[in-house]
Amino acid sequence: xxTLDVVFVLLGVVAVGAAVLVVTTRQLVxxxxxxxxxxxxxxxxxxMLTAEFVAWVQVLIYVGAVVVLxxxxxxxxxxxxxxxxxLDSGNRWAALAVALATAGVLxxxxxxxxxxxxxxxxxxxxxxxxxxxxxxxxxxxxPFEVLSVLLLAALVGAIVLSxxxx
Amino acid sequence: xxxxxxLNTVAIGDIQAPHLEYGQLGPMLLxxxxxxxxxxxxxxxxxxxxxxxxxxxxxxxxxxAFVWILVLGVKDKPLHxxxxxxxxxxxxxxxxxxxxxxxxxxxxxxxxxxxxxxxxPQASALPGSDAEREGIASGTVQSELYPxxxxxVGGMMLFTAANDLLTMFVALEVMSLPLYIMCGLARRRRLLxxxxxxxxxxxxxxxxxxxxxxxxxxxxxxxxxxxSDIATATGNNAGSEPLLLAGIALLSVGLLFKLxxxxxxxxxxxxxxxxxTPVTALMASCTLVAAVGATLRVFYVALENMSWDWRPMMxxxxxxxxxxxxxxxxxxxxxxxxxxxxxxxxAGFLLTGVIATSQAGLxxxxxxxxxxxxxxxxxxxxxxxVRDAGGEAGHLSRWAGLGKRSPVVAGVFAFFxxxxxxxxxxxxxxxxxxxxxAAIDGGATPLVVVGVISSxxxxxxxxxVIVVMFFSEPAADGxxxxxxxxxxxxxxxxxxxxxxxxxxxxxxxxxxxxxxxxxxVR
Numbered sequence: 001x002x003t004l005d006v007v008f009v010l011l012g013v014v015a016v017g018a019a020v021l022v023v024t025t026r027q028l029v030x031x032x033x034x035x036x037x038x039x040x041x042x043x044x045x046x047x048m049l050t051a052e053f054v055a056w057v058q059v060l061i062y063v064g065a066v067v068v069l070x071x072x073x074x075x076x077x078x079x080x081x082x083x084x085x086x087l088d089s090g091n092r093w094a095a096l097a098v099a100l101a102t103a104g105v106l107x108x109x110x111x112x113x114x115x116x117x118x119x120x121x122x123x124x125x126x127x128x129x130x131x132x133x134x135x136x137x138x139x140x141x142x143p144f145e146v147l148s149v150l151l152l153a154a155l156v157g158a159i160v161l162s163x164x165x166x
Numbered sequence: 167x168x169x170x171x172x173l174n175t176v177a178i179g180d181i182q183a184p185h186l187e188y189g190q191l192g193p194m195l196l197x198x199x200x201x202x203x204x205x206x207x208x209x210x211x212x213x214x215x216x217x218x219x220x221x222x223x224x225x226x227x228x229x230x231a232f233v234w235i236l237v238l239g240v241k242d243k244p245l246h247x248x249x250x251x252x253x254x255x256x257x258x259x260x261x262x263x264x265x266x267x268x269x270x271x272x273x274x275x276x277x278x279x280x281x282x283x284x285x286x287p288q289a290s291a292l293p294g295s296d297a298e299r300e301g302i303a304s305g306t307v308q309s310e311l312y313p314x315x316x317x318x319v320g321g322m323m324l325f326t327a328a329n330d331l332l333t334m335f336v337a338l339e340v341m342s343l344p345l346y347i348m349c350g351l352a353r354r355r356r357l358l359x360x361x362x363x364x365x366x367x368x369x370x371x372x373x374x375x376x377x378x379x380x381x382x383x384x385x386x387x388x389x390x391x392x393x394s395d396i397a398t399a400t401g402n403n404a405g406s407e408p409l410l411l412a413g414i415a416l417l418s419v420g421l422l423f424k425l426x427x428x429x430x431x432x433x434x435x436x437x438x439x440x441x442x443t444p445v446t447a448l449m450a451s452c453t454l455v456a457a458v459g460a461t462l463r464v465f466y467v468a469l470e471n472m473s474w475d476w477r478p479m480m481x482x483x484x485x486x487x488x489x490x491x492x493x494x495x496x497x498x499x500x501x502x503x504x505x506x507x508x509x510x511x512x513a514g515f516l517l518t519g520v521i522a523t524s525q526a527g528l529x530x531x532x533x534x535x536x537x538x539x540x541x542x543x544x545x546x547x548x549x550x551x552v553r554d555a556g557g558e559a560g561h562l563s564r565w566a567g568l569g570k571r572s573p574v575v576a577g578v579f580a581f582f583x584x585x586x587x588x589x590x591x592x593x594x595x596x597x598x599x600x601x602x603x604a605a606i607d608g609g610a611t612p613l614v615v616v617g618v619i620s621s622x623x624x625x626x627x628x629x630x631v632i633v634v635m636f637f638s639e640p641a642a643d644g645x646x647x648x649x650x651x652x653x654x655x656x657x658x659x660x661x662x663x664x665x666x667x668x669x670x671x672x673x674x675x676x677x678x679x680x681x682x683x684x685x686x687v688r
Contacts, residue, residue, distance in 0.1 A: 105412075113386055113409035134182075141184040142191070142249040143336040146324060149198050150340045153317040156205060157347035160310045161289050164297070 008048045015041035026083050032070045039063045051127030187248040190238065190255040193231040193263060194327070197320040200227030204313035213306060220312040221278045227316060228274065231323075232267040235260050247329055247687055251392060254329040254463070254687045261532050261681035262326040262459040269451040269539040270319045272656050276444035276543070277315065279652040282550055283557075284442040285311060286353045293356035308351065314344040315448065322452055326459030329687075331381040331391040331417070331468075334460055338377060338424070341456060342370050345449060349441040354557035362440025369423070369433045377420025383413030384468075393468040400471040414469060414476055421464060424457035425513045428486040435498075438506035443558060446502060447546035450509050451539035458516050458535055462528065465520055467686045473523055480521050484613060487514030488620040496627045499562045501549055504627065505542070508586055511624055512538055518617055519601035522608035529682035530600030533675055537585075537593035537667045544660020545582040547653050551575060552645050559645035562631065567640025572647040576635045578661050583628040585664045588621050593667030600675065 018038035022031045039062040046055035074081070089095070136144055188195065200223060207219050239260045246255045276282065287301035289308060321341030328334035350363030385391050387409040388399035399405055423430040438446045469476055491511030498504040516538075519531035552559050552568065552575070559565065569576035585592035598621065602614045667674055 109383065109408050109412045113383070113406045113412075138182060138184045139250045140252070140332065141186070142252040143333040146198075146321075146333075146336050146340055149201070149317060149320070150336065150343060152202065152205065153314060153340065153344050156208075156310050156313060156317075157344065160308055160314070160347060161350065164288075164290055 004048060008045060011041045011044045011048065014038075015045065026085070026087055027081075028074055028084070028087065029071070029081055032067055032074065035070070036063050036067050039067070046127075049127070050121050053127055053129045053132050184250050186250075187246065187255075190246055190248045191253065193234045193238070193267070194253075194320055194323045196231045196234060197227055197267075197316055197323060200224065200230075201313045201316035201320060203227075204316060205310075208310055208313065216309040217280070217307055220309045221274075224274060224278075224312045224316060225271065228267050228271050228319065232264060232271070235264045235267065239264070251329060252333045253324070253327045255327065256687035257681040257684050258462070258528060258532065258686055259327045259459070261678065262455055262535070263323045265532075265536045265539060266319060266322050266326070266452050266455050269455065269543060270315070270448065272540070272543050272659050273444060273448040273451065274315070275652040275656040275659075276447055276547055276550060277311065279444070279550075279650050280307065281648070281650045282444070282653060283353055284444050284550065285351050286356065286359075289351050293360075298356075302353075311348065311351065314348055318342075318344040318348070318448075319452065322456035325456045326463070328460065328463070329393055331384065331393070331396075331464075334464075335374070335378055335381060338374060338420070338460075341453070342374070342424075345445070345453065346370060348445045348448075349437055351445070352440065352442040355440070358440040359442065360440075362437045365440075366433055366437045373420050373423035373430065376416045376423070380413045380416030380418070380420060383409050383416060387413055393463065396468040397470055400469065410472070411475065414472065415479075417464065418476070418479065421457065421461045422483060424453065425461060425517075426454075426510050427483050427513050427517060428490045428510065429483075431487070431490070431510045434510055435503045435506040438509070439500060439502045439560075443502065443546050443550045447543045450505070450542045450546065454509070454513065454516075455535045455539055458513075458520070458531060462520055462531060463686055466523060466528065470523070477521060480517060481610070481613060484514050484517035484521060485616050487511070487517060488617055489514075489623075492620040492623040492627075495624065496630075498627070500560050501562060501565070501631070502546075502560055504562070504631070505545060505549075508624065508628075509542065511620060512586070514620070515598060515601060515617055518605040518610065518613050521610055521613065522601070522604040524604055524608050525679075525682050525685065526604035526607055527601070528685065529675070529678040530597070530604045532678040532681060533600050533667075533671070534597035536674065536678070537597040537664070540660045540663035540667075541582050541585045541593060544657050544664065545579065545586070547656040547660060548575060548579045548582065551647055551649060551653055551657070553648050554645045562634060564641070564645050565631070566634050566638040567644065568647075569636035571640050571644065575647050575649075578657060580632045580635065581661060582664065583631055585668070587625040587628045589625075591665075591668045593664045593671070596668055596671040596675070 015038050018034045018041065021034040022038065025031050025034060039058060043055045043058040043063065046052075046058055204220055204223060207216060207223065211219055238255070239257070247253070248255050276284075285307060286298075287304065287306045287308065288297065291297035291301055318341050321337050321339070321344075324337035325334060325341050328337050346363055346367040349366050350360050352359030381391060384396055387405040388396040389405075390396065390399075400410065419430065423433075426434040438450065441449065465473075465476065465480075488511055491507050491509075491514055495504050495507035495511065498507060516531055516534055519527045519534060521527070522530070549558060549560070552565065554564065565576075569580075581592070585594035588594040588598040598617070602617055605611075605614050605617075
């Protein structure tokens with residue numbers, strides 16, 4: 001086991017541990033902040049696999065945008081900040097069972113599927129922005145452009161649902 | 167390496183420009199383009215004029231795209247993979263896209279009918295508040311509806327054409343998101359409508375996640391998301407089987423959800439009932455065509471070598487879908503809910519055509535989609551016409567004796583119901599005959615037996631509505647029939663196509679057969 005392996009496993013432990021804290025903490029804001037730790041550890045994992053661009057996207061979009069969105073959501077809906085006792089749902093044992101079952105299925109599938117799959121990590125620049133950019137703007141250009149249509153539709157929809165004066 | 171050298175390595179000349187076949191992507195690009203134009207109209211034109219510009223613009227966009235598809239179908243030999251392999255422009259795709267466009271045009275007649283008053287003047291107003299009353303009094307409409315509809319239709323066209331799972335996922339989102347919003351815009355029974363929108367959104371997002379996870383696992387298996395590459399990989403038995411099977415299962419969940427197949431049907435009755443009826447008509451026809459089109463492509467192209475693995479699963483789903491749809495429909499007393507369960511049963515009949523995995527199965531399914539789409543739009547159009555003081559009279563008991571007061575409307579609705587039941591001389595019979603025959607040829611006789619049994623069960627509740635309409639006494643304060651020109655035109659179109667495809671189905675069957683003769687391009 002090399003140092004890289006050890007660091008990778010540690011990052012994984014941090015990601016899973018922070019994810020558990022997200023659902024067990026009794027403070028809503030803390031849950032959002034633990035999510036930052038979990039996403040950050042995941043980004044570190046991507047970096048270890050030399051997928052540097054994906055790692056930065058993870059930081060920008062998940063750690064940056066998604067968590068900020070969550071915090072704004074908490075702020076705008078006037079949710080209680082601080083310790084609240086009613087965060088635990090009565091369904092939590094059922095939810096735990098479902099989560100464990102899902103995790104079991106996924107881990108089994110991934111382990112059985114990729115147990116013998118190895119990708120060389122020493123090829124420089126594999127996960128850099130350049131090869132990804134080239135493939136996004138050449139092979140995947142149509143879905144990429146259509147995604148902008150999706151964003152426009154979402155924007156129009158948000159206006160339709162929220163605008164007070166017509 | 168200095169900074170300038172780094173910059174030089176990504177000079178413009180280095181990036182190879184993608185090759186896009188604009189002619190073949192034209193219909194989709196036109197629909198999206200007109201949608202963007204519609205957004206500009208919303209931004210720049212005064213409130214009073216918007217509706218008068220949006221409606222013709224939307225009509226022109228959809229009709230132009232349809233003409234473009236006709237030209238492509240007649241002139242070109244339509245067997246291409248376009249846009250760097252992201253989209254397959256082949257004969258079945260053109261047929262499906264053309265069907266979607268024509269059905270969208272007919273639905274647009276309902277959506278654009280202002281006297282119909284199906285849509286809320288202001289979606290943000292709380293139900294029962296002053297703001298809502300002011301909005302209704304001002305008589306405005308939210309004309310953003312038209313660009314949203316075009317976005318959805320464009321997404322549907324791309325969904326049927328997508329040649330790789332990633333494009334298919336993007337198209338799935340583009341088609342679903344505007345529909346979620348449009349579901350929440352009903353004018354009457356606002357809370358029901360908003361509940362429908364939220365339910366559809368949450369369940370739809372959940373099913374999209376399933377679709378995406380299936381895509382990821384299939385990528386892990388085949389090393390590519392392109393349908394043809396997945397087919398090659400399954401043919402060579404490369405990769406590991408758990409990934410493949412789990413991938414197929416998860417992907418199927420996503421697709422079957424959009425189809426409304428059991429056990430993923432829970433959203434359909436609530437959403438069909440809560441959504442404004444013109445939007446329900448759009449979803450029941452166009453979305454179903456798009457969902458079946460994508461399902462056909464995935465199962466006929468990517469998983470063609472795996473049919474021994476997915477057939478038992480699809481058999482189970484098809485049998486459950488037909489039976490559950492037909493049986494639960496019997497207990498319904500709301501007409502829109504009843505038609506929703508009928509639509510679930512029809513999704514099951516369509517799945518028998520998918521399971522046949524043959525040219526006949528494909529052409530039968532294509533014909534069935536076109537026939538069912540017109541009938542269902544016509545039926546929902548009739549529902550918008552029968553109105554109480556508080557909006558549409560959706561409850562079955564309100565329709566008692568309608569045949570005595572408005573024999574024409576009740577007669578046309580009865581005719582649509584008979585077409586749903588699959589009575590001969592209606593398009594429903596021809597469609598069912600085509601898919602069932604293909605399924606028998608494909609060795610799925612037990613499935614067809616179940617199909618015929620559930621058709622018989624379904625006929626019971628269609629006949630019950632007809633009996634209520636014609637053989638019971640009208641109530642003193644019964645609903646009024648409000649006829650407006652666009653809605654009447656939609657009903658007439660639906661009825662005409664249902665008759666023509668029932669009496670003279672051969673030309674349409676020929677077109678569908680010709681479209682299916684090349685199967686899907688890879």
